[in-house]
Amino acid sequence: MSVQPRRARVAVVGTGAIASGGHLSALRAHSDRVELVAAVDVDTERLAAFRGRAGGGVAGYTSLGGMLDVERPDLVLIGTPPALHREQTVAALAAGSWVLCEKPLCLSLAEYDAIAAAERDSGAYASVVFQHRYGSGAVHARGLIARGELGAPLVAHCQTTWHRDHAYYAVPWRGRWDTEGGGPTMGHGIHQYDLLLHLLGDWTEVRAMASRLVHDTESEDVSTALVRFANGALATVVNSVVSPHEVSRIRVDCAEATVELTHLYGHSNDNWVYTAAPHVPPQRAAAWRTPDADVPSSHTAQLGVVLDALERGLRPPGSGDEARTTLEFAAALYKAAFLGTAVRAGEIAPGDPYYAVMHGGHSEWSPAR
Ligand SMILES: NC(=O)c1ccc[n+]([C@@H]2O[C@H](COP(=O)([O-])OP(=O)(O)OC[C@H]3O[C@@H](n4cnc5c(N)ncnc54)[C@H](O)[C@@H]3O)[C@@H](O)[C@H]2O)c1
Numbered sequence: 001m002s003v004q005p006r007r008a009r010v011a012v013v014g015t016g017a018i019a020s021g022g023h024l025s026a027l028r029a030h031s032d033r034v035e036l037v038a039a040v041d042v043d044t045e046r047l048a049a050f051r052g053r054a055g056g057g058v059a060g061y062t063s064l065g066g067m068l069d070v071e072r073p074d075l076v077l078i079g080t081p082p083a084l085h086r087e088q089t090v091a092a093l094a095a096g097s098w099v100l101c102e103k104p105l106c107l108s109l110a111e112y113d114a115i116a117a118a119e120r121d122s123g124a125y126a127s128v129v130f131q132h133r134y135g136s137g138a139v140h141a142r143g144l145i146a147r148g149e150l151g152a153p154l155v156a157h158c159q160t161t162w163h164r165d166h167a168y169y170a171v172p173w174r175g176r177w178d179t180e181g182g183g184p185t186m187g188h189g190i191h192q193y194d195l196l197l198h199l200l201g202d203w204t205e206v207r208a209m210a211s212r213l214v215h216d217t218e219s220e221d222v223s224t225a226l227v228r229f230a231n232g233a234l235a236t237v238v239n240s241v242v243s244p245h246e247v248s249r250i251r252v253d254c255a256e257a258t259v260e261l262t263h264l265y266g267h268s269n270d271n272w273v274y275t276a277a278p279h280v281p282p283q284r285a286a287a288w289r290t291p292d293a294d295v296p297s298s299h300t301a302q303l304g305v306v307l308d309a310l311e312r313g314l315r316p317p318g319s320g321d322e323a324r325t326t327l328e329f330a331a332a333l334y335k336a337a338f339l340g341t342a343v344r345a346g347e348i349a350p351g352d353p354y355y356a357v358m359h360g361g362h363s364e365w366s367p368a369r
Contacts, residue, residue, distance in 0.1 A: 005311060007032070007034055008075050008307060008311075009035055009037045009074050010034045010035065010036050010037065010073055010074065010076075010077060011067055011068075011073040011075075012039045012076075012079065013039075013064055013077065013079065013092075014041060014084075014102075015039050015040075015046045015051075015079070016041075016046060019050065019079035020049075020053060022131070022298065022300075023077050023299055024053060025298075025300060026299040026300040027054075027077075027303070030300070030303055030304060033311075034075070036057075036058050037058065037073060038058060038060070038067050038070075039051055039058050039060055040060075041060075044062065048060070064088055064091055068091065072095065072096070072097070073097050074097060075097060075307075076092040076097045076099050076100075077100050079102050081180070082173070082181050082186075083107065083173065083180075083181075085102070085105055085106050086111040086114060088101075089106070089118070089126050090115060090118040092126075093121075093122040093124050096122055096123075096124055098125050098316070099124070099125070100127050100129060100302070100306050100316075100318075101128055101129065103130060103191070103194075104128070104187070104190060104327065104330070105128035105327065106181075107177075107178075107181035107186075107357070107358065108181070108331070108357055108358060109327060109328060109348060110350070110355050112324050112327050116324070119320075125315055125316050126319055126323075127316045127318035128319070128323045128326075129299065129318070130190075130191060130195070130326070131191075131301060132191050132192070132194070132195045132266070133194070133195055133198050133297075133302070133318070134295070134302045134305060134317075135266070135267050135296050135297030135298070135301055136269055136290060136294055137271060137272040137290050138199070138261075139295075140269075140272075140290045141252075141259050141290075142198060144259075145199055145259075146201075150252075150257040150259065150288070151255025151256035152255045154232075154255060155235065155253045156234075156251060157235065157236050157250070158189075158192050158195075158196040158235060158236070158237045158238070159238045159249040159250075160189035160191070160192040160193075160238065160240065161238060161240045161243035161247055161248075162184070162248075163242065164215075164241040174217075175215060175219055176217070176219065176367070177218050177219055177357065177366070180219065181358055183210075183219035183222075183241065184220065184221065184222070184223065184239040185223045185330055186358065188239060189237065189238070189239025190239075190326065192249075193237050194326045195250060196250055197325060200231065200233055200252065201230060202229065202325070203227050203228065203229050203329060203345055204228050204230050204345050205228040205342050205345070206228075206336045207336050207343075208223060208226070208334075208336040209223065209224050209225075210224075210333075210338070210365075211223075214242045218367050219359070219365075220337075221240070221241050221242050222238075222242060223333060223337060224237065224238050225336070227329075246264055247262065247264060248264055256279075257274050257276050257277060257285065259272065259274050260272070260273045260275070266298060267297045268294050268297075269291075270294075274288045274289065276288075306318075325345075328348060331358060334360065335354040335360055338362040338365055
């Protein structure tokens with residue numbers, strides 16, 4: 001008789017929009033591998049509504065520390081506002097729990113390095129939610145590019161042109177450096193350029209611009225960047241919340257094919273299109289098509305790979321250097337935009353103002369302006 005592995009005991013911290021949507025769906029989809037044992041929120045009405053939706057057997061807490069002491073969960077899913085992510089991730093790691101935390105994982109490289117130190121002390125791991133890496137279309141495209149099957153990557157475009165109205169920015173934690181960490185660079189476009197970096201590998205240099213064009217926010221509502229990659233490819237990145245026709249796009253021109261992803265908040269196989277260069281035989285191009293098994297990009301797909309790692313005790317995807325490089329890209333974009341200089345990978349180290357905070361204390365961009 002085969003022995004079923006024990007289900008992972010999971011707690012949710014922050015029971016708002018993303019916890020009630022993406023995380024609850026993911027927990028339901030993996031109910032054979034996880035047991036939701038607890039939920040935490042300082043807002044008792046939201047907590048009660050979430051527990052009602054989750055369907056019984058979920059203990060409620062108003063304090064993370066209290067929940068960790070009693071429940072000792074295997075995995076903590078964090079869906080609170082960004083300013084709480086570092087402190088809550090470090091607390092969960094210190095209790096020996098693994099963490100899957102919403103993006104952005106934290107507000108600065110300094111905060112990231114505190115999380116990395118907590119990982120080392122505890123032996124547990126913290127991953128950041130970037131669900132678009134885990135859909136079958138992205139996994140397939142990354143494999144093709146990494147194996148050189150599309151030829152050398154040459155030029156890429158990464159576009160997050162979204163629209164957010166004034167009511168959206170009336171929520172107190174949005175648009176402020178100390179609570180959201182930045183504008184669309186940190187909060188919206190980060191999904192798309194995280195996927196671009198995942199597809200193309202190490203970036204080496206960023207030049208950028210940022211502006212406040214529409215919203216009365218501390219941080220930007222548009223940013224644009226030019227990026228050089230270690231493999232020689234050049235890319236443009238646009239992060240906007242002022243664009244009436246909303247779309248999320250990535251286009252990578254390799255020597256033998258162009259691969260294009262067009263979606264809004266999530267992709268499946270049909271969102272990926274491959275166009276062969278004229279010299280490529282059709283039968284070779286046919287092999288590039290994404291395989292039939294269609295895994296949409298989703299919290300469900302990412303939770304699955306985190307559970308695989310948890311069951312094996314291995315560092316999960318989306319943690320460690322993979323999480324840091326995307327955050328470092330955000331810091332580099334801000335530094336490049338605000339100072340008008342090129343910023344190289346690795347240069348934002350302790351002592352650099354952009355290591356401690358994304359606005360770098362810049363006179364026109366810091367909250368003290
Ligand atoms: N991956 C995605 O596609 C995606 C989409 C939307 C939001 N997000 C991210 O999810 C996070 C939450 O966003 P949201 O839209 O769900 O916000 P939200 O305001 O709807 O939910 C946040 C919840 O956290 C609770 N909270 C606040 N302080 C707390 C504390 N100290 N302890 C416990 N709970 C506390 C609030 O009461 C609220 O219920 C943000 O980091 C956001 O960037 C990710």
